[in-house]
Amino acid sequence: MHKAAGVHSGASFVASLDDEREVWYDGQRVDVRTHPAFAGVLGELGRLYDLQHSDAHHKEMTWTSPQTGHPLSLSYLAPATPAEFAAKTRNSHLWMEHSHGQLPRIPDFVANVVVGLYDYRHELGKVDPQFARNAENYYLYCREHDIALTHAIGDPQIDRSASLAEHPDNALRIVERRADGVVVRGAKQLATLAPYCHEVMVYLSPAFFMRSAPEYVIWFALPIATPNLRLMCRESQTEHRNSFRHDLSSRYDEQDAMLFFDDVFIPNHRIFLLGDCQTAAAGFARISAWALYVGQIRFYHRLRTFLGVAGLAAKAIGVKDFREIGDQLGELTSYVELVRLAIVGLQNELRPTSGGHLAPGVTLALDAFAAQVSARVAQIVRVVCGSGLVMQPSEADLANPVLRPLLERYMGGKDVDVVFKSRLFRLATELVSDRYGMRQELYEMWNRGDIVRNRIALFESYPARAAIEANIVALLDGASAALHAANSGPEST
Template sequence: MALKTPEQYIESLRDGRVTYWDGENIADITKNARFKVPLDLVANDYRYDDPAAGRLRRYTTEDGSEAHRIYEVPRTPEDLNTRIDLLRHTSIGTAVSGVFMALMQVKDAVAEVNPMYAENIERMYKYCRDNDLRGAEVITDPKGDRKRRAHEQDDPDLYVRIVERRKDGIVVRGAKLHITAASVIHELVVMPTKGMRQDETDYAVSFSIPVNAPGVKIINRSFAPAELNAFDYPASAHHSMPEGLVVFDDVFVPWDRVFLAGEVQLASRLAQSLGLWERTGGLIGAVNISEMFVGLAQLVTEMQGKESDAVAQNSIAELITYAEMLRMSLDYATRHYETTPSGMVHPNTLAVNAAKYYYAANYHQTVRYLHDLSGGLVLTLPLESDLRNEESGKYIRKYLATKKSVDVETRMRVYNLIRDLTADAFGGWHFVVALQAGGGLPAQRLMMNRLYPLQQARERALAAAGATRRPGDGSQAKIAAE
């Protein structure tokens, strides 16, 4: 199959999918104003003739055809670095197709339990790759009462579950929350939200199903209105993407689309593999936005004539430290890559989790430095319409002036970007996303505790303490007196 054009991508979404927004059942999302920005973003990733990024977007598959590089399984460190570069230039509506990297990463482990599921993973991966489709990461269940397991809920559907097993497939019911780009992609790739126990076999389920499959319904929400002035909202006007509550109302899934159906020992493996690639994507975005913060901080400092101010310089240094820690962490994670038995190269799992934790745990504090440098004007700056008005505009240009080398309109654009990135539409969304995307802080803590060489660290500490016996070996640790 040939690579799609942006126009063919748009046409492919006219498939009868059921999607709601603001109380409206939208029959054709390609003609609805709320979807214009999201569709433009994803459609741009189909511009394979783009002189700047077109070559980066495509690669040659093992059978000699061309496909979007989001589907390239890294086999060398160079492949991995190219993927990192790709994700710097890719919308989140395409980046979520990285869910197939998670599936391909665990394919070997799945094959040991059920070869049919591994074959299904390979087939669905190639089907989406060869038809230039996009898939969404569908993982987070509503969970209900968090003190109870999946099968203990008052409503058994609060985790996606198998309600019927048939000769030709399974029937599933439930919902998934926070599904980025669900309405603007082609395949919903469902993964377990966490590990399951033996008495939760119906909840250990993974599959891929078309968005327009009977029984699938999506309820959308976005941080931005349909239309925003790009001067006043330089980020939100171009980068919004809907989040979906995806409902599976007794959806039939053929066996050749099933990756897991009751094998509880694999549930956590699938969930963790998706976490790695999702956190890697979050780390790439963190590097980009932290570098942006440094640039914005320097600009507002210069515009205010505070280049030599010690407090300002200290704040910028804090922002630089944050940006460099993230950049070095991403570099470390890719240089100290890991390899699966089948030869996939992926970022260092411990490094990615530690870096994502550092990013999320310090994001809000970091934004404070930028707000402190910028001042209240971040929130009270007049709108572009007031700047363009002949009468009000002259006062804006007069009273927002700082020094002759600073253009007032440029100053307004800088402040608008700070507000939009950190204190308004996009900023409000990102304040939560920075913390929760890829799993909240406890998820990264759990992975770090599992992956860090604790025994090695323990032995080194004992040796440094001069202990001749290990704690817990039947006697108190004896400290050498020599």
Template sequence: MDSNMKIESKAMTGTRNGVRSGADYIASLQDDRSVWIDGERIKDVTVDRRFRGAIQSIADLYDMQCDPALTDKMTFLSPSSGARVGLSFIQPRSAEDLRRRRDMMKTWMDAVGGMMGRTPDFLNVMVSAYASAHQLFAVGGERFAQNIVNYHEFIRENDLALTHSLVSPDIDKRKQMFEQPGDMVMRVVRDSDAGIYVSGARSVATLGPLANEVLIMPAAAKFPLVKEAEAYAVGFAARIDTPGMKMICRPSLPTRGRFANDPLSARMDEMDAVVWFEDAFIPWERVFMYRSIKAVESAMKSPSGPHGSHQSATRSLAKMEFLLGIAYNLVEVNHSKFPPVMGLLSELVAFVETLRGMVRVAEVDCIPGPNGTVVPYEPPLNVVRAQYPAMHARALEILQFLGAGNLVVAPTIEDLKSESGPAIERYCAGADIPAERKMQLMRLAWDASCSSFAGRQNLYEKFFAGDPWRNAAIRAERYPSAREAQDRVWAFLDRNGEWEERINGKRSHAPNAEIFRAIAICPEILEAFIPMADAIRKGYGIDPKLREMAIVMTCQTMGTSYEHNPHWNRAIKEGVPKEKMLALWDFEKSDLFSDLEKAVLRLARDATRAPAQVSAEVWNAVHLQLGSQQSLALLFNIGWYNMTGRLTGPLDLSDEAGFARL
């Protein structure tokens, strides 16, 4: 196959006009697709009541791209055609590109309250990531690398909506896909010069009946990398109207067909389906891997995961903000700002800000990706994947608490227009809003937290990224900072032994070594503390009796005993009579102290009192007899024990074991 194949091949044709409108999108769905629901094949999904609400919601998103006021926010210039194309197709090359893309995705998500998990941007982002790492697909053959690049350009230039299906259904969870009975799992059955033929099922294709194309890739997290799985090691893209392919949909969510009554169910049921292939033909131009276990293993290294997580985390943020807005409005309409109620709101605020922080960290801390691109930093996005399902479930519970009985008796628009309307106007009114406005809010809160739509949303959040338990195990195993954290612990324990040796060895003479053990919790401070203490205690020739009396006076003035008691003993050991030590507090009236001793004690006392004010007379009396160096060194000793005394007081350190005051 020609590695320079152009995208205008018969397998991939389109108008190449860049961004399309909502009307263009709707028209693109009117083809010969085989969509089945409730036992019938749907001839035209655009007019079927079970699909048209979600189709219109997607169409509205496409129209936003065509709004001149949003052009710069929603689009960028195609690197190949120069036309305006959707910004979700960009291959980011900087943190700013990631921010721009997130701003675009957030705009779409805000428009649907984050309630649609498979808007077109999700797959746009993932295919763009695959194409940025196209060399990974060359493991199975160079043409497959070129195919993914061409396909990315094709969907970008034609602004197509994609679904995907990565999971193989299983009848017996104990068995691998190639061991399942009845040839049920999708696999390659044969090939030809023109392409490949596939048969079997894939699940789940959310948005499938409403998309233009389906992307089929192996589920990397659970694909068995063994030879027996070769027939299943295939990746390709197919048009939804591909002959031999059908979408078998779950039942639609029950609604009354009125947006006012079911504002979410009637508009945003994006539909889930099983994709069934019966000898369906896929042209080689659309194949990205073929019967290659190595290609599956290689594709696992692509950045599609982090990029897809960036989109889903952005959606999670928009959704939680929307639920937060509902909650605040429920509180406001009933004037129920009581402390327990506000506590519930604060939980939602914490969820919102946590999600916002995770998204921003992923962008700011992005890492280099393939071919000059950047990749969002994945660990914070994994936090969102791990924690959002619980956040979402709790948010729905909070809405139920706040709405309470109002949710189960919220009338419909038909009720308001019936003969019961006047009564409803009275009992359904809010504190400051009319009944119809409050009814709209309650119907929305019901749909978001209690309806079938809410139940499907809750299930979706738990499983949309795959098996949550397997994913959690993979995230833990691949956490990039795990080894660094482990090494930091071992280093701490090694240094802890060194500190113990230093404290009990080099400083073992100190009767107050407990302070060093306390400071050891801050190793950098301890590293500086010990040499500083040693330097200050050298004293620069200060008479040790003067120094120890000054330290004891400092501690007495502060009222701290931890440093006071050992230095009391040290003063006596240095030769200060105990009688003089007992008279220390009243030294001014005692005849036991020399003029220099009194001057030193005044300096220690006045420098320690609050506020510390040492008069020129007091300072000069010391300076005149000790000189500049010894006077400053003495003042450092006084200041040092001011610091340690104020440190040991709050820490409530006790004297060393076996200590006794003389």
């Protein structure tokens, strides 16, 4: 357990990862603090944590613990007033702005899931009073120690056509119940940022709640360095990359991991819910309210990055004033502005929760919109940049005295030299064409859940729908009455 010291600095965060975590990369067990595949993101996380101590942002990113007097991250503030919510929003904008929207599972995100868990504690307490106490204690622990969390809610892709009875490994399950806790077996996938986190929070996806399988319903949190919890990371896009060729992936490839729970013991005090499908299904959205809002702030800053790259690229090759390119840039700008306005709207539709806090408006429409337009945004950058995404000189090419005059003449741009243009178009390539960009695009498609399910849920839960439909019925009734009167008048005889 970490000593309570308030917000991390970059150095204290890196030092806090010195534990017995079992992280596997490319067939080898590794130390994330020293392995080159993890260096880029580790450095960026350290830089972001240092913002909390900087003169420029300390007051905008922290608040004072009522228990210890230590500065705490505003990511962990459970807002009870509009001013507190506004302070949280500003903090999230700083995290996302300083990472250019490139870290979807930045520590600010799952911290807000823990805020949601704390807010939902009274409902958990109706199932078992101990669950409420556990949720509150865990929130306080994370808050006071600036805990970095991942969450693991995706199930392995083994045979999703099979039932749980036919293939019990399709979902994490309890295999032993003890007086002091439970033992779980199974796997969870795509735990983003997991190698760099202190803890993992697990709350199963709604798909299994709908199947009324209470034996699979378990919410809990554990240290990453828990015995028999193994993390297998995907191939890194950071290792052997430099900032000239790979400005984004060398710094922001945040890693995804499969988590293998090989008969892992969960003590009672770390369990937040067991066996109650209804409470789990109702709580899945409740505990994500603040995190989903933060996710939209991150998407906004990601769109701004696309807009900045596309605009600079259009200028660099002299096409900004071409009508068809201006149309594409205007479309991209409209997405940026629509998301900004939606975030403002969410902030101005604060709603009180049963837990005594203020939650933002529902994000379902924005969730669907982001998944819908992210591929289109990438396509706009491809159109603007054209063949420049394919052919740019390397750092060695630029350093070659024979090639350099040719590169300046034939591969420079409008009012920019060949070095700037090469780096800019390489940045664009990472955003929309290479393996890093494709991973990010897949993430945008799926990280908010199934877009079809979200659209259906949006329609079914839309509060104005009944009034709108009633207006249409009244319009039809009025038209029918008018038609009947016309047909019953003197002229009809």
